[in-house]
Amino acid sequence: MSKEVNRLHPVSAVISSAKALKSMIFPLVVIIITNGFHFSFNFHSDNFWRTAFLFGIWGVGAILALVSGIVKWRTFVYWFEDGELRVKYGLFVKKKRYIPFERIQSLNYNEGIFHRIFGLVKVQVETAGSKDRKPEVELTAIRKAAADAIELEMRRTKNKTNEQMSDEQSQTEEVLAPTIYHMSIRDLLILAITSGGIGVVLSGLAAIISQLSDIIPYEKIFDELADFAKIGVFIVVLTVIFSLIVAWFVSFIITLINYYEYTVRTEDEKLIITKGLLEKKRVTLPLNRIQAIRIVENPLRQLFGFATVVVESAGGNGGEGNDKKIALFPLIKKQDCLGTLEQIFPDVNWRPEFIHSPNRARPFFYRIDFIWLVPIIGACSYYFYPYGLLSLLLIPLSILIGIWQHKTAAYRIDGKQLTMQYRVFSRITFFMEKKRIQSIGTTQTYFQKRKNVMSVKATVMSGMTGMTGNVRNLEQQDAETIVSWYEH
Amino acid sequence: MRSEPIHKISRKGLTVWRLYGVLQTIILLIIAALVCYGTYYFEWPSFIYFIAVVVVILSAILSAYIFPKVRWERWRYEVRESEIEVQHGLFVVKRTLIPMVRVQHVDTTQGPILKKYGLGNISISTAATVHTIPALVMEEADGLRARISELARVAEDDV
Numbered sequence: 001m002s003k004e005v006n007r008l009h010p011v012s013a014v015i016s017s018a019k020a021l022k023s024m025i026f027p028l029v030v031i032i033i034t035n036g037f038h039f040s041f042n043f044h045s046d047n048f049w050r051t052a053f054l055f056g057i058w059g060v061g062a063i064l065a066l067v068s069g070i071v072k073w074r075t076f077v078y079w080f081e082d083g084e085l086r087v088k089y090g091l092f093v094k095k096k097r098y099i100p101f102e103r104i105q106s107l108n109y110n111e112g113i114f115h116r117i118f119g120l121v122k123v124q125v126e127t128a129g130s131k132d133r134k135p136e137v138e139l140t141a142i143r144k145a146a147a148d149a150i151e152l153e154m155r156r157t158k159n160k161t162n163e164q165m166s167d168e169q170s171q172t173e174e175v176l177a178p179t180i181y182h183m184s185i186r187d188l189l190i191l192a193i194t195s196g197g198i199g200v201v202l203s204g205l206a207a208i209i210s211q212l213s214d215i216i217p218y219e220k221i222f223d224e225l226a227d228f229a230k231i232g233v234f235i236v237v238l239t240v241i242f243s244l245i246v247a248w249f250v251s252f253i254i255t256l257i258n259y260y261e262y263t264v265r266t267e268d269e270k271l272i273i274t275k276g277l278l279e280k281k282r283v284t285l286p287l288n289r290i291q292a293i294r295i296v297e298n299p300l301r302q303l304f305g306f307a308t309v310v311v312e313s314a315g316g317n318g319g320e321g322n323d324k325k326i327a328l329f330p331l332i333k334k335q336d337c338l339g340t341l342e343q344i345f346p347d348v349n350w351r352p353e354f355i356h357s358p359n360r361a362r363p364f365f366y367r368i369d370f371i372w373l374v375p376i377i378g379a380c381s382y383y384f385y386p387y388g389l390l391s392l393l394l395i396p397l398s399i400l401i402g403i404w405q406h407k408t409a410a411y412r413i414d415g416k417q418l419t420m421q422y423r424v425f426s427r428i429t430f431f432m433e434k435k436r437i438q439s440i441g442t443t444q445t446y447f448q449k450r451k452n453v454m455s456v457k458a459t460v461m462s463g464m465t466g467m468t469g470n471v472r473n474l475e476q477q478d479a480e481t482i483v484s485w486y487e488h
Numbered sequence: 489m490r491s492e493p494i495h496k497i498s499r500k501g502l503t504v505w506r507l508y509g510v511l512q513t514i515i516l517l518i519i520a521a522l523v524c525y526g527t528y529y530f531e532w533p534s535f536i537y538f539i540a541v542v543v544v545i546l547s548a549i550l551s552a553y554i555f556p557k558v559r560w561e562r563w564r565y566e567v568r569e570s571e572i573e574v575q576h577g578l579f580v581v582k583r584t585l586i587p588m589v590r591v592q593h594v595d596t597t598q599g600p601i602l603k604k605y606g607l608g609n610i611s612i613s614t615a616a617t618v619h620t621i622p623a624l625v626m627e628e629a630d631g632l633r634a635r636i637s638e639l640a641r642v643a644e645d646d647v
Contacts, residue, residue, distance in 0.1 A: 314615065438614040441584035443577070459616050466616025480490050483585055487571055 005077045011118050012076075012141035017069030018114075024062050031058060078139065083157040085125065085150065087137050099136060101157040103127045106270070106284035108135070109147060113278055121147045180340055181329055183262040191331040192255040194300050259330055266344065271328070285326060289313050291436045292460040292467065293328075293345070295337065298426040307334045309341065312462035348431055352419045354410035361453045361473035365409075366402025373398060401425075409471050411456070411478065413485050418458060420469040430469035436460050440486045442479050454479035458486075493566035493573045493583075500605045501623030502560040507601060509552030516547050565621050567632060569639065572612060574619055590614040591640035594633045598626065612636065 031054050076089040085104070087097045110122040121144055124135035139147075183191070260277035271285040292312040301307065309329040329337055338350045373394055380388035408423035418437065420430040441457045448454060455472040456479045474482075520540035527536045555578060564575040572591070575583045591612055598608040608629040611620045624632065 435589075438590050438616040439584055439586045439619070441582055443580050443582045445580045449581070459614075461615040483490065483583075486585060486587070 005079045006142070006146060008073055008076050008139060009118065009120050009141045009143060010073065011114060011120060012139075013070045013073035015069075015112070015114050015122075016072050016140055017066045020065030020069055021062060024058065024065055027061070028058055031055075072140075076140075078137075080150075080153045085137070085154075097137060099125060099127060101154045104154060105286050105289060107147075107151060107154070108284060109280070109282035111276070111280040115141055116278075116280070119144055123147050123150065179263055179265050180343065181262075181264040181332070183259065183331065187331050188256065188259055188262070190304075190306065191259060192252045194298070194306075194331075262330060264328065271344070273326070273328075283326070285311065285313060287344075291462055292430060292432045292469075293341070293348075294431070294467075294469075295334075295429040296426050297334070297428075301331070302427060305334050306331055307337055308332075309337055312460055312467050314461045348417060348433075349414045349419075350431070352412035352414055352417075354412050354419070354421055355478060357406055357409040357471075357473050358453070358475045360451055361409075361475075362403060362406045364448060364451075364453060364473045365406045366399045367447075369398040369402065370395075406473070409473060411471055411474060411482060413482065418482065418485070420456075420458065420471045422469070422471045428469070430458075432458060432460055432469065434486065437486065438466060440483055442483060444476075448473065452476040456482050458482075490583075493564040493575050495565050497560065497563050497565070497621065497623050498607060498625045498628075500607055500625070501563075502556055504601055504605055504607060504623055505556035505559065506552055509547075509550075509556055512551050513544065513547045517544050520544050563622070567636060567639075572619075572636065574621060584619055586612060586614060586617075586619060588636070588639045588642070591636060594636045594640075596626075596629045596633050 071091050072089065075091055076087070078085065078087045080086070083101050085099045085101060087099075089095055104125055104127055106126045108124040108126065110124065111120070112122070115121055118141075120141040122141055123139040125137040125139075126135045257277045257279075259275055262275040263273070265272045265274075269287045271287065273281075273283045273285065275281055290311050291314050294310045294312065295307050296310055297307045307329075308327055308331060311326045311328045313326060329340070332340070341348070341350050377391045377394060380391035382388065405423045408421055408427050410421045412419045416434045418432045418434065420428075420432070422428055422430075438459045438461055440459075443455045443457070444453070452475065453473045454476045455470065456474055457468050457470045459466045459468045461467075520543060523540050524537055526532065527534070527540075559576070559578055562576055562578070562581065566573045570588050572586045572588070573583065574586075575581065592615055593613050595611045595613070596608045597611065602608060602623065606626050607623045608626045609620055609622045610624055610629045610633055611618055613619075621629075621632075
């Protein structure tokens with residue numbers, strides 16, 4: 001067991017400083033905007049002191065950020081001892097953290113652009129306890145060889161019982177780990193084209209616009225817009241479409257970069273996901289942490305037979321930011337995905353024969369919508385008289401969606417497995433194991449009771465909050481079957 | 489048809505809920521009074537008086553009388569050897585089944601009003617969800633907490 005102390009690569013100082021500085025940009029923008037650009041560095045100006053004060057504070061913050069990056073690098077050490085990964089850091093308050101290798105759930109690698117220039121990786125060490133949305137230990141930047149050394153050390157400790165496993169073997173084993181899934185360029189393009197990232201980009205745009213509201217003379221624009229509208233709705237529509245296309249294009253590029261070379265491999269009871277063009281990521285996901293699996297088919301993708309497979313995992317954020325839901329297969333042909341899933345999880349029945357919601361339950365899927373539809377339609381029709389009547393189209397639309405949802409709603413019990421299928425817009429097929437379900441609930445309104453119809457909810461653990469599957473309006477008998485299945 | 493869980497919550501719980509309803513109505517009354525004053529002062533349209541009065545009266549009837557009654561009638565719970573079942577809801581009847589194996593910890597909490605009546609809430613947490621049984625007699629709540637934690641300890645953990 002080596003006891004030599006390892007340090008982070010010097011570049012990590014730069015990286016943590018840069019990260020800290022990045023978080024300082026937003027306050028700077030706020031300072032500038034809230035002061036409406038009344039800045040002056042002229043000593044005689046009224047604004048000089050205020051400018052100096054604000055920028056002074058900001059400057060101190062920025063310098064602290066820089067220094068903290070360097071301090072972190074100087075003080076951070078890690079080493080292996082007694083089958084543990086030991087980390088020590090901190091300038092005034094020394095922090096030590098010892099993690100036994102057996103407890104490590106996953107090592108996630110992350111290579112940003114900075115890292116790639118210098119051949120470094122960021123390593124995130126996760127245990128089952130990493131619940132507060134943070135990895136247990138984060139090594140900001142170390143050489144790839146050093147990262148391999150950690151992995152090797154971990155492997156060695158874990159395999160202590162069978163000593164015959166030499167380093168050489170474990171090395172080759174990693175290389176040979178079978179690839180289960182590799183996203184082809186064609187699939188990547190389709191994923192990027194149909195990605196729902198548009199919403200994110202649009203809301204981002206909206207946020208920026210609202211931030212800038214002090215600078216942009218909105219009233220003027222609105223006056224002009226009024227003239228604009230007189231010229232023609234056509235141009236407005238054109239502008240909207242244009243900005244939508246731009247937003248879509250941005251999300252297209254982002255998806256393309258994030259999911260480039262997306263590969264899933266299995267290695268002793270673990271799934272290893274690698275992806276990324278500019279920033280390479282490697283996420284490890286132990287199979288026994290997987291709580292449930294969802295196949296999500298949004299209408300557009302369903303049309304072409306594509307699906308997304310999402311894995312609900314307990315703990316371990318997989319380096320996906322705050323999201324504990326990991327898209328195992330971001331985009332895959334439905335038929336292929338069932339075969340592949342069968343390969344990874346042979347115990348699960350991936351082609352259940354569903355028991356559907358009864359016909360008399362159909363009205364319940366759209367009736368509830370009228371509660372909010374009627375006031376909206378009323379208001380629209382009243383205030384925007386001729387065109388507002390178009391909102392009446394919402395009624396057939398919501399009925400159609402309701403019928404569609406009704407057709408999708410179904411469940412199936414196979415031994416120890418519960419499968420739910422339901423739709424909001426996207427069709428979700430939720431595969432759960434009985435021992436992973438945290439609680440099951442039923443809901444029934446007065447009207448549902450009259451028709452002997454009941455909705456069922458099942459919650460599994462997923463990150464902090466859990467993920468709930470909800471099949472609405474099943475036959476009451478069926479709902480009760482699910483509950484008593486769960487009970488015994 | 490599955491039978492309902494057997495235990496109801498304490499009759500005193502109903503009183504406490506009524507009290508909450510009354511407090512809520514009083515707050516609404518104050519807001520309504522302010523609005524009425526504003527209406528008088530700024531000469532807003534007079535139908536605002538009407539709305540304010542109706543809202544307060546409705547709140548008094550619903551949140552102080554009808555809702556607590558229905559809710560209290562509906563609230564049931566049962567702690568069995570291997571599972572906990574709760575049923576609640578005003579318009580929508582919700583029933584939830586929590587296996588003992590899944591219970592991670594149990595809390596009892598007591599606010600000032602509940603304390604005055606010797607009542608307490610009991611929260612049952614699983615890895616993913618929290619379920620609260622409200623307004624139990626404190627001794628009962630403590631007993632239940634002890635019992636649940638004892639039963640839950642027997643079972644091994646999967647998560």
